[in-house]
Amino acid sequence: MAQRVYELFEKRVSLLLVLAALTVASVPATVAFGTVYKPWEVVLGLLEGSSDVAQALVLRFRRALVSLLVGAFLGGAGVLTQAAFRNQLASPFTLGISSASALGVAVALVLGVGGRGGSWFVTFSSPAVLALFAFTFSLAQTLLVLLLAWRAGLDPRALILASISLNFLYQAVLYLVQYLVLNEIQLATVVFWTFGDLGRAGWQELSFLLAGSPVITLAYLLLHKDLDLLLLGDDVAETSGINPRRTRLITVIAAALGAALATSFVGILAFLCLLSPHLARLLIGGRHKYLVPASMLIGALILEWADAISRTILSPVVLPVGVTLSMVGAPLLVYLLLRGGPSGGHKG
């Protein structure tokens, strides 16, 4: 009997290994797709060359790496927030990260530090400044939400209420700034910024993502046993030996860090935070030891291929990956929900 369970666990580990292999193999495989198709063995050979094609491929390669990291951050952050909020429809963006970061961008534009805006053009002195503002605002928003929820005992309901109300406040301020202060070009910049787009991340951004990845990955993976307990309710968590409020705080901060980092560089890809945890749960079950890495890998895989599709489907136009993601992902998620997954909970 016990043997059967152990075999199940072993199967899950091999499933994770397969996912990991696919994620890595998808980097050269997706680099092949774009305005010009190059088979992947050509891709691997050309990366060393210095022709024009090689340079284009290097840029695609960068996109693939960015999508791998961003996808993993968002996939992991989704699982973490869902456990913290005890709600499978929650995501780090439920915390209001999206509107906060968009406001950050708007503020950077108003201050003129993100690039000078004439009435007909915007010159970017350094796009990294926009990212920095977005990041700072997202984290400030998260801390504010946590502070408010803290006053109310840090239970999931308090978190959601604090998030939603602050979210609306941020949106209102954003609209106000857009309405009164920004010119058309700046307005377009903010709007365009909210579309998730991987092309925005340059080498500098990639290096930031890379630098953050070990810490974030480790934090996500180590939390697994406490995430299991958070889902069982605060009383059970408490009597099982952990402090549910502190654990929820750490979980939300870790998730917000990953999501804010990703969002600052590539814009808003909220949907991924719903889609990959759900797929991962169907594939590997609800135990976070497997669910967290599975959701990170699936997030990376989805984003890699969604970006490949974005580059090819209307070629030579490159779509923002956020658009592709939602167009393909939303019907998929609805289908999975209607088919009835394991999310129904236990029966009486």
Add this chain to the structure above:
Amino acid sequence: MAVIRVRGVSVYLGDHQALRSVELEVERGELLAVIGPNGSGKTTLLRTIAGVLKPRVGTVYIDGRELREYSRRELARRLGYVPQRLAPQQSLTVLEFVLTGRRAYISFDYTRRDYEKALEALRKVGAEDLADRPLSALSGGEFQRVIIARALACEPEVLILDEPTSNLDPKYQVEIMELVRRLSRSGMTVISSMHDLTQVYRYADKVLALKDGRVYACGRPEEVLTEDNLRQIYGVKVRVLPEYKAVIPDQLPT
């Protein structure tokens, strides 16, 4: 010496005083039933003993040591807690669920030993063959046994159950109470809130009756479960049938 001593405990939920100067002693291996109408403070008392709620006044002692001196982990190893409602939203196998009861023993990850302890706990409740089933596929009675196994996985001295039989059909009710008594006979101290007074009569060693957050009566079942007491506590006339060890409502349908 009493395993659990509750001394003059008053607990507030917000502004509402849920427990008023409660006194209680539970001996090792005793099966204590906590009874009383809805809102009388049963769950509050259990949560206070489990260390989830902090009394504003008074002290809870476990093994002669004050509850607040224990760390969460130490306490989690001594007390197994089974809440009234538990709806895991995740798809877990039974063994994985029971394993979470071992959290107080680990730092990074569960080891082979924890798996074995979890299986042992499942064996104790007679649910070993469910180990690889998804939680969502269990019947009500099976699920209740598995939740108890989860609480046993931490190898507790004291088991705290909040209305363990309230959602079960008669067969499972008896099955769970037999299990609880077996555990108690094997030396485990059990504190359980209960609604079914017949079961209280048949299974409890000791009964604590709460009314409006106060101890109304405490003692052996036949001392506490009298028609007079029960009318006072529940505000309804019942008939006690000592020869059947049963309590039934007095009112026949009109």
